[in-house]
Amino acid sequence: MGIEEAKKIIMETFANTARRLGQSELIGYIYGALFLSDRPLSLGEIAEITGYSLSHVSSAMKVLEGVGLVQRIKKPGDRKAYFVAMKNFGEWRSSAFYENILRDIEETRDNLLRALNEITEDTEEAQKIKEKIQMALKRNEVAKRLLLTIMKFRSEEEILETLERCLKKG
Incomplete structure (x- = not known):
């Protein structure tokens, strides 16, 4: 099994968890994308990875931020918002x-x-x-x-x- 297949399995796992919790699968896909990323991602990058529209990603991101699963980050000199997944208990x-x-x-x-x-x-x-x-x-x-x-x-x-x-x- 290749890396891309492994990533797909992880993304699907998070999406299925979101569904079981009564949330949109998009929330799981977004968390999966951030979980797998080695760097903060912009809304546009997340939309591209998940295949969902920017407006859908933005709405779902508010839910994830609200429950503390993701954190918004600002980069100096950049007006875009970037996001990272909270991956452990300490975070x-x-x-x-x-x-x-x-x-x-x-x-x-x-x-x-x-x-x-x-x-x-x-x-x-x-x-x-x-x-x-x-x-x-x-x-x-x-x-x-x-x-x-x-x-x-x-x-x-x-x-x-x-x-x-x-x-x-x-």
């Missing part, structure tokens, strides 16, 4: 990725509590909804605790080593 930690997830978790918690406070009826349906909200609040708290724990580590290796030590202890 994600330093981006807004985890802070955005944490903010979403906290917003979800606030909205669940607001919904819970709105239920003043004492009916069977109201009780069922309250129970569902309480369960969602418990899951939300677990998600927050997990995220805050992960954010304390400096690298993927440190997380894995800690998990392995915990599992060995039983």
Whole structure:
């Protein structure tokens, strides 16, 4: 198998992951192109690699930037924006990725509590909804605790080593 075939497999893998996550395959193709690149790429270069229009690439890039999977870079003396893929845990930690997830978790918690406070009826349906909200609040708290724990580590290796030590202890 040649390099080009290997690159195609990687790009398809990222595109399939994006689809499974409910996103456009373009998001996966863009991340794949940046992941494989040894240098920052412009929107035009990404459009050329993926075969999508500049406007589609630009829209998808906003999603990728928003979740912290890519970073925008400016080159001195060049008006174009260039992009690189965030490839490891340390880069994600330093981006807004985890802070955005944490903010979403906290917003979800606030909205669940607001919904819970709105239920003043004492009916069977109201009780069922309250129970569902309480369960969602418990899951939300677990998600927050997990995220805050992960954010304390400096690298993927440190997380894995800690998990392995915990599992060995039983």
